[in-house]
Amino acid sequence: xxELPEAETIAADLRDRICGAVIRAxxxxxxxxxxxxxxxAFEGRLRGRRLARIGRRGKNVLFELDDGGRVLVNLGMTGxxxxxxxxxxxxxxxxxxxxxxxxxxxxxxxxxxxxxxxxVLEPDAWRARDALLGLEPLSAxxxxxxxxxxxxxxxxxxxNWLLDQRFVAGVGNIxxxxxxxxxxxxxxxxxxxxxxxxxxxLHGGLREVLARAVEARGTTLRDYLGGGGExxxxxxxxxxxxxxxEACLACATPxxxxxFGNRSAxxxxxxxx
DNA sequence: AACGCGCCCTGTCCGC
DNA sequence: TGCGGACAGGGCGCGT
Numbered sequence: 001x002x003e004l005p006e007a008e009t010i011a012a013d014l015r016d017r018i019c020g021a022v023i024r025a026x027x028x029x030x031x032x033x034x035x036x037x038x039x040x041a042f043e044g045r046l047r048g049r050r051l052a053r054i055g056r057r058g059k060n061v062l063f064e065l066d067d068g069g070r071v072l073v074n075l076g077m078t079g080x081x082x083x084x085x086x087x088x089x090x091x092x093x094x095x096x097x098x099x100x101x102x103x104x105x106x107x108x109x110x111x112x113x114x115x116x117x118x119x120v121l122e123p124d125a126w127r128a129r130d131a132l133l134g135l136e137p138l139s140a141x142x143x144x145x146x147x148x149x150x151x152x153x154x155x156x157x158x159x160n161w162l163l164d165q166r167f168v169a170g171v172g173n174i175x176x177x178x179x180x181x182x183x184x185x186x187x188x189x190x191x192x193x194x195x196x197x198x199x200x201x202l203h204g205g206l207r208e209v210l211a212r213a214v215e216a217r218g219t220t221l222r223d224y225l226g227g228g229g230e231x232x233x234x235x236x237x238x239x240x241x242x243x244x245x246e247a248c249l250a251c252a253t254p255x256x257x258x259x260f261g262n263r264s265a266x267x268x269x270x271x272x273x
Numbered sequence: 274a275a276c277g278c279g280c281c282c283t284g285t286c287c288g289c
Numbered sequence: 290t291g292c293g294g295a296c297a298g299g300g301c302g303c304g305t
Binding site: 003006219264 | 296297298299300
């Protein structure tokens with residue numbers, strides 16, 4: 001589910017609700033979502049720790065502990081992080097981890113498909129992990145020149161390239177397709193074949209669609225909820241994703257769907273070349 | 274060694 | 290109503 005705008009919304013919601021809270025206890029009903037640790041060690045590492053900061057890197061939600069450790073949550077396809085005082089918290093039917101806080105509330109990690117992962121990273125391990133993730137597309141470091149020089153080195157279809165977190169971090173299948181529509185570029189185009197004008201348009205399209213989606217609190221197709229249990233509002237503003245057969249909003253040509261790299265790609269055959 | 278594919282898992286929807 | 294197949298926001302590990 002969650003791409004950058006969804007992870008950003010969750011992080012902001014949780015910051016408002018539980019930043020500064022202290023973990024009293026941890027239970028892990030589905031320990032297969034833990035990475036590099038077991039439930040016992042995980043609970044021992046976190047009990048008594050304060051959530052000093054809450055943020056995001058790429059599609060990951062990050063909790064910085066008062067002792068410098070970090071809890072990194074990758075939400076996979078169906079992961080949710082919500083607080084137990086959310087109106088619909090009782091509807092969570094696939095709670096994989098539960099963090100009981102000293103104020104009496106719980107932070108729930110619910111994940112139907114269990115593609116999500118939680119791990120604890122000490123400072124050195126975090127630095128190593130951070131270095132493996134690419135540029136933040138909404139940061140000042142993500143310039144049109146930076147995008148250009150990175151795309152020039154790859155023969156992959158540009159849609160696949162956008163999904164690779166080592167180059168640009170936080171873009172998933174929805175926003176990759178949406179950014180390519182805005183740029184007028186077909187998803188199958190080899191990354192290195194983009195003209196300068198096209199990579200510039202892609203740079204702008206990525207920043208635009210991601211910023212607008214953050215403002216709308218993300219896209220809910222089915223499972224996604226923010227940290228307070230609310231669905232995102234961006235879905236009605238998707239221009240190609242999930243619209244196969246429907247009219248292009250710019251030229252009325254039917255939107256096409258093709259599958260490659262084991263995922264669907266959507267595009268307008270007239271507007272995108 | 275960059276790249277493409279199968280697979281991990283559960284739920285839902287659609288056609289028969 | 291039941292059943293099989295396709296499909297879903299991600300990412301790892303494998304073979305080439």
